[in-house]
Amino acid sequence: MKTELDFIQPVAGEQFEYSYKAEITNVYPLTRMEKLYQIQLVDPVEREQFIFKPGQFVMLELPGIGDAPFSISSSPVRHGDLELCIRAAGNMTRFLDRVGRGTRVGISGPFGTHFPVEKMEGEDILLIAGGLGIAPLRSPILAVLEKRSRYGQVDIMYGARRPSELLFGYEYAMWRQFDVGLNIIVDREEPGWQGPVGLITELLKQRIADSVPDRFREHTSVIVCGPPVMFRFVCELLISAGVPVEKIFVSLERRMHCGRGKCCRCNIGSTYTCLDGPVFDYWSVLNLKEAI
Amino acid sequence: MLFKVFPVVELIRLFQILAANRIVGPVKKGEDQHGRSLYDFGVVHDFSDLRLDYTQTIHSAKNYFLPYREDLCSFTVQDGDWHKEVDYGAYAPLVLFGLHSCDINALNKLDKVLLGGRYPNPFYGEKRANMFIVGHSCNPQPYCFCKSMGTDSALRGFDLFLTRMDDLYFAEILSSRAFHLLEQIDCREPDSSEHRRYLDEMEAKESQFVAHVDTSDLTKILDLEFQAPVWKEWGEKCLSCGTCAQVCPTCYCYGVEEHVDMVFTHARKEKQLYSCNLLDFAVVAGGHNFRPESHTRLKYRYYHKHRGFVEAFEESLCVGCGRCGQSCLAHITVPEVIASVRASK
Numbered sequence: 001m002k003t004e005l006d007f008i009q010p011v012a013g014e015q016f017e018y019s020y021k022a023e024i025t026n027v028y029p030l031t032r033m034e035k036l037y038q039i040q041l042v043d044p045v046e047r048e049q050f051i052f053k054p055g056q057f058v059m060l061e062l063p064g065i066g067d068a069p070f071s072i073s074s075s076p077v078r079h080g081d082l083e084l085c086i087r088a089a090g091n092m093t094r095f096l097d098r099v100g101r102g103t104r105v106g107i108s109g110p111f112g113t114h115f116p117v118e119k120m121e122g123e124d125i126l127l128i129a130g131g132l133g134i135a136p137l138r139s140p141i142l143a144v145l146e147k148r149s150r151y152g153q154v155d156i157m158y159g160a161r162r163p164s165e166l167l168f169g170y171e172y173a174m175w176r177q178f179d180v181g182l183n184i185i186v187d188r189e190e191p192g193w194q195g196p197v198g199l200i201t202e203l204l205k206q207r208i209a210d211s212v213p214d215r216f217r218e219h220t221s222v223i224v225c226g227p228p229v230m231f232r233f234v235c236e237l238l239i240s241a242g243v244p245v246e247k248i249f250v251s252l253e254r255r256m257h258c259g260r261g262k263c264c265r266c267n268i269g270s271t272y273t274c275l276d277g278p279v280f281d282y283w284s285v286l287n288l289k290e291a292i
Numbered sequence: 293m294l295f296k297v298f299p300v301v302e303l304i305r306l307f308q309i310l311a312a313n314r315i316v317g318p319v320k321k322g323e324d325q326h327g328r329s330l331y332d333f334g335v336v337h338d339f340s341d342l343r344l345d346y347t348q349t350i351h352s353a354k355n356y357f358l359p360y361r362e363d364l365c366s367f368t369v370q371d372g373d374w375h376k377e378v379d380y381g382a383y384a385p386l387v388l389f390g391l392h393s394c395d396i397n398a399l400n401k402l403d404k405v406l407l408g409g410r411y412p413n414p415f416y417g418e419k420r421a422n423m424f425i426v427g428h429s430c431n432p433q434p435y436c437f438c439k440s441m442g443t444d445s446a447l448r449g450f451d452l453f454l455t456r457m458d459d460l461y462f463a464e465i466l467s468s469r470a471f472h473l474l475e476q477i478d479c480r481e482p483d484s485s486e487h488r489r490y491l492d493e494m495e496a497k498e499s500q501f502v503a504h505v506d507t508s509d510l511t512k513i514l515d516l517e518f519q520a521p522v523w524k525e526w527g528e529k530c531l532s533c534g535t536c537a538q539v540c541p542t543c544y545c546y547g548v549e550e551h552v553d554m555v556f557t558h559a560r561k562e563k564q565l566y567s568c569n570l571l572d573f574a575v576v577a578g579g580h581n582f583r584p585e586s587h588t589r590l591k592y593r594y595y596h597k598h599r600g601f602v603e604a605f606e607e608s609l610c611v612g613c614g615r616c617g618q619s620c621l622a623h624i625t626v627p628e629v630i631a632s633v634r635a636s637k
Contacts, residue, residue: 017414264544
């Protein structure tokens with residue numbers, strides 16, 4: 001006599017490989033390297049139910065080409081009507097660079113932690129971006145501007161290598177209309193540039209010098225995103241000015257293949273950048289070896 | 293837990309009853325240069341091929357539930373649109389026959405990370421749910437340090453666990469399926485002298501361990517010694533080949549590649565197991581590598597296994613099977629690395 005074991009039917013996890021079908025509705029070139037892709041979930045119900053918070057990311061899939069994580073650059077009030085600011089830097093993004101509106105892509109997510117902008121209400125906000133770090137920051141910037149009256153002083157500091165590499169230039173005037181201090185600095189001058197030249201830490205030093213020390217120490221929340229080397233200098237400066245580590249938030253970049261805590265590629269120790277991040281407070285960062 | 297005993301000669305009947313299903317177990321694959329047998333897990337069609345006296349298989353059994361390559365989905369592309377098909381790839385039950393405690397504990401650990409959290413992995417979960425596991429007692433080898441890792445006996449994660457006691461098998465039963473299976477062969481309740489014999493067997497096994505890893509305060513020591521020069525020494529030896537991850541029963545990380553056919557009508561997304569020791573493990577678009585030196589990658593492997601996983605699940609991800617050390621071309625073994633890090637205090 002032989003025993004054939006029961007075949008137990010499918011287990012939980014139906015959503016694991018699920019991606020929303022989405023369409024590229026518009027592509028705006030921002031600089032030589034980066035474009036802003038407007039991507040809309042095709043199904044109107046899914047689009048409405050796609051709720052994310054500033055700082056979260058999606059996995060964008062081009063069938064047959066690749067699947068990669070991107071921070072959402074649009075305002076959370078727009079739900080599944082997303083904007084992703086993407087630099088043509090890898091295989092998939094170089095392909096994406098050549099496709100136009102109407103292309104059907106897959107979106108899964110939203111994944112990860114977010115900048116706690118609701119908890120920052122009543123505080124002064126400092127948003128510090130370096131280079132492409134402005135992409136994940138645009139979402140909290142827009143979220144703060146939409147509820148501008150709930151926040152104290154809002155400052156955006158943005159550093160780029162060259163003036164021609166500045167992103168979202170067309171929006172600066174609009175941001176400033178919301179009583180926002182927008183300061184921009186570049187590493188290298190180009191003809192026509194009239195702003196300051198130097199490192200972003202210089203803007204920050206100026207802001208700290210101009211501030212009321214007690215107010216700065218006790219009522220300032222900071223959001224930082226940029227290249228790894230920038231985090232260290234900016235965060236050390238903030239800490240020495242008295243900002244508590246748990247009020248400094250950074251968004252970290254790592255390689256990811258799943259976004260769901262399973263591929264292990266984004267691990268820092270056993271902390272998954274996709275689940276426990278990408279937004280970490282600086283206290284968590286200090287506790288993670290090799291985080292920045 | 294229920295216990296039964298049955299004569300060793302009955303095992304063939306047990307095998308034959310289960311043989312209506314695909315059975316994977318230890319088989320002999322060849323011999324090394326010293327004439328010692330080499331074993332690996334394989335599909336077993338004939339009971340005589342099943343080598344329950346095996347020392348250790350070269351690879352773990354993970355190829356049968358975490359295949360090296362696996363399609364995550366396929367796409368049909370037509371008229372500028374696409375359709376996605378997902379197939380979890382579990383078509384029939386699988387019997388794993390003859391797993392040692394370390395490999396059973398490896399499955400238990402993988403369950404925690406792959407079936408837990410917000411996104412349980414159905415590719416693994418479906419295979420796992422359709423598995424029947426027969427464990428088998430082992431003789432500790434000189435490189436085994438499962439006792440140090442607390443994985444020298446399996447408390448759960450199997451249907452049936454068989455301990456060889458000369459002419460008898462002492463069976464631990466953990467599932468009703470296993471219970472009914474044993475009803476079909478000649479077995480009985482153990483008597484008190486057999487209980488004693490079983491405990492003596494366990495005790496005898498305990499005394500055979502040679503390799504040892506001191507895990508006391510290890511998570512703290514690893515944090516304290518993050519910058520210890522000894523990591524660089526191991527990093528210089530390491531060839532960054534990824535063999536350790538390949539043979540490890542608990543390494544599960546992967547990369548994803550998409551393939552498209554010549555006429556762009558079909559595409560598929562394929563997952564491949566990876567290794568954190570490979571050079572491009574942490575490279576992001578644009579070329580930045582978060583772990584460019586081989587010692588940072590080797591160190592990360594130890595931190596994930598022995599520190600990070602402990603932090604998340606209160607146990608180490610390493611089961612002490614010793615396969616990585618046995619397969620390492622640079623002769624890097626876990627007991628030696630950990631001892632050297634502890635010594636750099």
